[in-house]
Amino acid sequence: MAKSERAKELAAKQKAEAKALREKKRNSDNPRDWNTWKQIRESFKITREVDSQLVYWLIGTWLVVTLAGLGIGLATGYWIWGLIMGILLGVTAALYMLTHRTKKATYVRYKGVPGAGEVPLGMLNKKKWTVQPAIVVTRQQDCIHRVVGAPGVVLVGDGDPGRLKSLLNTETKRHQQVLYGIEVHTAVMGEGEGQVPMDKLQKYVEKLPAKLDSIEIAEVQSRLKALDAMKSRIPVPKGPLPTNMKGSRKAMRGR
DSSP states (O other): OOHHHHHHHHHHHHHHHHHHHHHHHHOOOOGSSSOHHHHHHHHHHHHHHHHHHHHHHHHHHHHHHHHHHHHHHHHHHHHHHHHHHHHHHHHHHHHHHHHHHHHHHHHHHHTTTTTHHHHHHHTTHHHTTTTEEEEEEEEOEEEEEEEETTTTEEEESSSSSSHHHHHHHHHHHHHHHHTTOOOEEEEEESSTTTOEEEEEEEHHHTTTOOOHHHHHHHHHHHHHHHHHHTSSOOOOSOOOOSSHHHHHHHEEEEE
8 A cells, every 4th residue: 555655656746747847848948948839930930030031932832842742643643642742741841941041040140240150050960060169269259169070170260350360370289289180170250252151151161071080089079178178277357458567566466
């Protein structure tokens, strides 16, 4: 009898925990916790704020595919099956179109925002790439993102191209000191000559030639972890740096 009571209590506890988890996911701000329909709904709402033509693209895509399915059905004498297949494939095609337009709208939304390079790099396959955004950030909000994968190490400059040149050179030399021959690729995100546009940055990284296997990638990540640990842990004071030595001496004396 006691076992039966304990079993009931355990079942009730598990049921309550499952309910609490569902409620937490329902109210979560993290898209990973949302169900499929909520993800689609939120993607549509956010994309429509930037893309005024979204509805027409979705309806047009669905309509074209549905009519194509109906046409094939009429040609083969099975128009009902053709219509059904056309409708189903039309929904699938519309979802693909939504994904494409959402990605495009995301680039538009974040274009020009400091650190926006994290957006396209965050779309890389996490099973193949390790992305570490803003490993270096300056007071002018220029930053460098790091990607590790089969091509080696990729350092992506995000900010003013003139200032990033010396910053990338410094970081490249620093990384090469621990990578022992592993290639360090560099790129500057931007619209100018020799730069990589934001909407093409993901493909640029993915198209780099693969040179490392999984064991070598793990070794590179281990070396980079050691490199990051060597960075100074001294906190940077908030606000602008003193412009003269007199101000510095006063700060050091605590006056």
